[in-house]
Amino acid sequence: MHRVLKQHTARPAAATAQAQQRRFERWRQHYNTDRPHQALGMQLPASLYRPSPCHPVPQSWRYPPEWILKTTDPRGRIRWAGRARLIGQAFGRQLIALRPERHGVVSVHFGPHLLGHLHASDSTAIRPVRARAPRTPSAQPQKGGSQAPSLTPSP
Numbered sequence: 001m002h003r004v005l006k007q008h009t010a011r012p013a014a015a016t017a018q019a020q021q022r023r024f025e026r027w028r029q030h031y032n033t034d035r036p037h038q039a040l041g042m043q044l045p046a047s048l049y050r051p052s053p054c055h056p057v058p059q060s061w062r063y064p065p066e067w068i069l070k071t072t073d074p075r076g077r078i079r080w081a082g083r084a085r086l087i088g089q090a091f092g093r094q095l096i097a098l099r100p101e102r103h104g105v106v107s108v109h110f111g112p113h114l115l116g117h118l119h120a121s122d123s124t125a126i127r128p129v130r131a132r133a134p135r136t137p138s139a140q141p142q143k144g145g146s147q148a149p150s151l152t153p154s155p
Contacts, residue, residue, distance in 0.1 A: 001031075060095065061111040068098040068106070080106070085118055086125040 009027050014020040032049075036042040063069065070078040076089040080098065087096060087108060096115070098106040104120035116126040 005031075059111065061097070063097040063109070064099075066100070067109070068100070069095060070098060071095050080118055081120045083123065085122075087115065088126070091115075 005027060009020070009023040014023055031045070033044055033046040036044055040048060070080070072078050072087055072091050072094055074092045076087050076091045076094075077084050078087060078096070079085070081104075091110060094110065097109045098118070099109060101107050101117070106118050108115045108118060108126055114129050116128040118126055
């Protein structure tokens, strides 16, 4: 496979990285959906593909209406308060929610998970949440503390 891939896509190389990527995409499309494979009993790889149960499709979440929804760019950044802010590369192209906390501060959520806080005074990235010891049943909420609203996955 690698020899055939190299012959059809890289010799000679394309003039730009974007053109080279287009060659790879066309070849992958042909290899998986147009060309039968002898090792698969002359079936198409795409016809046999099944998503792994170990890696389920991410859920989309419903957030309260007053929260601000943003989709991160491929590098996991959003624009907020006039600047690009890094949320995390692992969140590339994901829908996150910003919950207004106080003037110039929002909490950043991914589903029921609090990722951290953005401060208007910071120049680039999210402030992560510090890990805390689990509360015991007898622990009382701190004064002025707020409980996160219940979030439910969309069907």
